[in-house]
Structure formats: structure tokens, C-alpha cells
Amino acid sequence: MTAPQSPDNNPRRAFIAAAGAGVAGLGFTVIAPGLHLMAVASDANAASAATEARKAGTAASPAVRWGLLIDANKCAPGCTKCVDACHTENGVSEKLPDPRQNSQWIRKIELVDKRNGRVTQLPMMCQHCANPPCVDVCPTGASMKRADGIVLVDRHTCIGCRYCMMACPYKARSFVHAPLHDQNPDVPRGQGCVESCTLCVHRVDKGQQPACVESCPEGAMMFGDLFDPGSAIARRIASVPTTQVRADLRLNPGVRYQGI
Amino acid sequence: MNLLRILVALFAAFIAVSPASTLAGDGGRAAGPAIEIANPGKCVAPVEEMRRNHMEMLKHQRDRSLRQGIRGEPASLNACIECHASKKTGSVLGKGDFCESCHAYAAVKLDCFECHQPRAGFKATGVKP
Ligand code: SF4
Ligand code: SF4
Numbered sequence: 001m002t003a004p005q006s007p008d009n010n011p012r013r014a015f016i017a018a019a020g021a022g023v024a025g026l027g028f029t030v031i032a033p034g035l036h037l038m039a040v041a042s043d044a045n046a047a048s049a050a051t052e053a054r055k056a057g058t059a060a061s062p063a064v065r066w067g068l069l070i071d072a073n074k075c076a077p078g079c080t081k082c083v084d085a086c087h088t089e090n091g092v093s094e095k096l097p098d099p100r101q102n103s104q105w106i107r108k109i110e111l112v113d114k115r116n117g118r119v120t121q122l123p124m125m126c127q128h129c130a131n132p133p134c135v136d137v138c139p140t141g142a143s144m145k146r147a148d149g150i151v152l153v154d155r156h157t158c159i160g161c162r163y164c165m166m167a168c169p170y171k172a173r174s175f176v177h178a179p180l181h182d183q184n185p186d187v188p189r190g191q192g193c194v195e196s197c198t199l200c201v202h203r204v205d206k207g208q209q210p211a212c213v214e215s216c217p218e219g220a221m222m223f224g225d226l227f228d229p230g231s232a233i234a235r236r237i238a239s240v241p242t243t244q245v246r247a248d249l250r251l252n253p254g255v256r257y258q259g260i
Numbered sequence: 261m262n263l264l265r266i267l268v269a270l271f272a273a274f275i276a277v278s279p280a281s282t283l284a285g286d287g288g289r290a291a292g293p294a295i296e297i298a299n300p301g302k303c304v305a306p307v308e309e310m311r312r313n314h315m316e317m318l319k320h321q322r323d324r325s326l327r328q329g330i331r332g333e334p335a336s337l338n339a340c341i342e343c344h345a346s347k348k349t350g351s352v353l354g355k356g357d358f359c360e361s362c363h364a365y366a367a368v369k370l371d372c373f374e375c376h377q378p379r380a381g382f383k384a385t386g387v388k389p
Contacts (some may be wrong), residue, residue, distance in 0.1 A: 054329070054331065056331055056332025056333075057330060057331075057332060057333065058330065059324075059328040059329055059330050060328060060329030088384070088385060090384075091384030091385075093384065093385060144327060146327070146328075146329055147328070147329065148329065150329075152326065154326050154327065155375055156322060156323075156326070179374070180375075182377075182382075182384055182385070183375065183376065183377045183384060184377065184382075184383070184384035185338050185341070185376075185377040185382055186338075187384070188375040188376045188377070189375055190374040190375035191374065192374075193375070201329070205329060205331050206331075
């Protein structure tokens with residue numbers, strides 16, 4: 001781990017270092033605090049090292065930027081496991097008479113190159129833009145970007161005006177049209193507000209991966225800290241060509257694609 | 261004499277609006293709501309403070325959790341529900357349940373549960389296409 005930030009201004013790293021003290025007692029006696037422990041952890045299991053739970057009482061850190069890397073070459077035709085996992089995890093279950101009104105936090109997209117018939121599959125969701133237009137246009141401040149790059153709707157202040165739905169170039173947001181009852185306790189959602197992929201913020205804060213990433217049988221999705229040069233996702237982005245969808249808009253999405 | 265009358269009137273008004281003397285029949289001066297408390301005695305703050313300030317506590321906590329990402333604070337709506345959901349209905353919203361009983365008594369509309377899940381231990385299932 002060669003992160004430029006000092007451990008003091010990154011609570012997550014400080015926490016990992018503290019956890020290292022505990023691990024040392026279990027047999028890793030030669031691990032020096034902080035630096036070396038993280039090198040071991042990222043070598044052993046890069047994906048899980050990228051997602052340590054944040055300590056209770058600490059705020060999300062701007063030294064972290066959560067993101068996804070999606071490999072369209074691995075995404076299987078006809079598979080909707082990530083979509084199902086997302087909607088199960090987040091309790092998105094309504095089936096309205098007009099299906100266009102059902103919420104979509106993530107969708108499968110199929111691209112066909114008409115010249116040669118090449119078909120590309122990929123899941124599409126909120127791209128967690130670094131410069132999110134949904135936040136720019138929101139009149140109430142409900143659309144917001146958390147310090148660690150996760151873009152959320154604060155339903156406590158959302159008035160359901162849907163400006164953000166118009167502003168989002170990725171069609172990532174949905175409006176909840178009908179009263180809801182069977183919400184997941186960790187994912188409150190209700191009529192009259194706009195919503196979108198939260199990057200499973202409730203799981204990420206516990207140190208888990210987003211439900212879609214965990215569910216993909218092809219291993220086509222990778223989650224991690226884009227700012228941490230030692231994380232698996234950052235190393236992959238540094239070594240293979242990856243694309244941001246509509247990079248020309250300069251929104252700097254936190255979701256990147258491979259093979260499109 | 262006039263001053264005394266004003267003072268007495270003010271005192272009476274204070275007693276009338278003071279929730280501690282009316283809620284749950286504490287003072288015995290008025291019929292209180294019948295609150296069924298599933299797990300009494302383990303709250304994050306004394307009863308008097310919770311009665312007056314729970315909405316403020318939850319309001320500030322929700323902003324810190326959502327906007328700053330601070331988790332694991334003592335005040336948490338989910339923690340309230342886990343502890344206080346009725347043993348019969350499993351919820352805080354059924355008739356006579358923890359939240360409903362006081363809010364119905366005080367005629368204060370409860371908006372929390374248009375989005376939040378009022379049942380303890382509930383697991384959403386989502387779509388099965
Ligand atoms: S993808 Fe759309 S909803 Fe998500 S941050 Fe970007 S503009 Fe906002
Ligand atoms: S619908 Fe809600 S989040 Fe979107 S712009 Fe309007 S107030 Fe903001």
C-alpha cells in the first residue's frame with residue numbers, strides 16, 4: 001500500500017491499522033503497524049481489504065472514493081442476477097399497473113453493433129458521478145454526494161420535483177409513484193421521492209460489497225476504493241483499458257466499464 | 261389582585277401544556293394514552309427526555325447518518341423499533357403500539373413510516389421475475 005495520505009487523516013486506514021494490532025496477536029507477529037499489514041491484506045484478498053467496515057461514530061472520508069468496475073466481456077447474455085440481487089436487497093418489489101412506473105435501480109442493457117452484429121451486455125445504474133448534475137439541479141439540496149463519492153437522495157428533504165431525473169444523462173433515477181409497505185429496514189423508501197442506486201451504502205458502511213457485485217456468478221463486477229492505488233480495482237484500472245460511459249460529459253463517473 | 265390572577269392563569273396554562281403531567285397518566289389529571297412498552301427500562305435516555313426530545317434526537321441523527329455517513333449512533337429509528345415493537349403485532353404502528361398510541365393521543369401525524377419499516381426484524385424480499 002503506497003497511499004499518499006497519512007493514516008491520521010483517514011479514519012478507515014487508522015481503523016485497519018488498529019485491527020492489525022489485534023491480528024498480530026493471532027500470529028502475524030512480524031507485521032509492522034499500518035503499511036505492511038495492509039500490503040499483506042491486499043495481496044491475500046484484495047477485494048475484501050478494499051471494504052473494511054467504518055468504525056461506529058466516524059464519518060465517511062473524502063480520502064476514499066467508492067467505485068465499480070464492470071467487465072462487459074464477462075457479463076452473460078440473459079443473466080439478470082445483479083438486477084434481482086439489487087432489487088431483493090433494496091426491497092424494490094412494486095409491480096404497478098403501468099410497468100414504466102416501477103422503480104429501476106439497475107438495468108441490463110444490450111448493445112448491438114449493427115455493422116457486424118457484435119452484442120455487448122452490461123448492467124447500468126447510477127454512475128456516482130464526481131460532478132453530478134443531479135446534485136447541481138436539485139432545488140432542495142436533497143440530491144447529495146457523500147464525502148466518499150456515493151451519490152444519494154436525502155428523502156427527508158426531497159420534494160419529488162424530478163429535476164434530477166431530467167438532469168441525469170444515464171437515466172439512473174426513478175420516482176416512486178405509489179405508497180410502499182414492505183421496505184427493508186436498512187433501505188427506507190416511499191411514495192413521492194426520487195431514488196437511485198445507493199451503491200448499497202448500508203452494506204458498504206458495514207464492510208460488505210454491494211449486492212450486485214456479490215451476486216454476479218461471472219465475477220464481472222468489482223467494487224473498491226478508486227483513490228487507493230493498492231486496491232484491486234485501482235490496480236486493474238491502472239493496467240487495462242477501461243471506459244467511463246459518456247466521458248465527454250466530464251462528469252467523472254465512479255463506475256467504469258471494461259470491454260465496451 | 262389582577263397580577264395574582266394572571267399568575268394563576270399562567271400556571272394553569274403551563275400545567276395544561278406540560279406533557280409530562282398528562283402523558284401515560286403520570287399526574288393523574290387527564291386520561292393518558294395506554295402505551296404498551298415491549299422492552300422497558302433500557303432506553304438511550306431517561307423517559308422524560310425521550311418524551312420531549314425524541315424527534316430532535318432522530319432528526320439530527322438522520323442527517324448525520326445519511327449526509328456524513330456516521331453509523332452506530334445511540335439514537336436510531338431502527339433501534340427504537342427493534343426494542344419497542346409490540347410483541348403481539350411486531351410493529352410500532354398497530355393500534356395501541358408504541359409510536360401509534362402517543363401520536364394518536366397527541367394528534368401528531370407520523371410521517372416516518374411512509375418510508376421506514378415499522379416492523380421489527382422484517383426482511384424485504386424484492387422482485388422475483
Ligand atoms: S448517474 Fe445520474 S443520478 Fe447518478 S450521480 Fe450521475 S447524474 Fe446523479
Ligand atoms: S426530485 Fe428530490 S432529489 Fe430530485 S431534484 Fe427534486 S427535490 Fe432534489
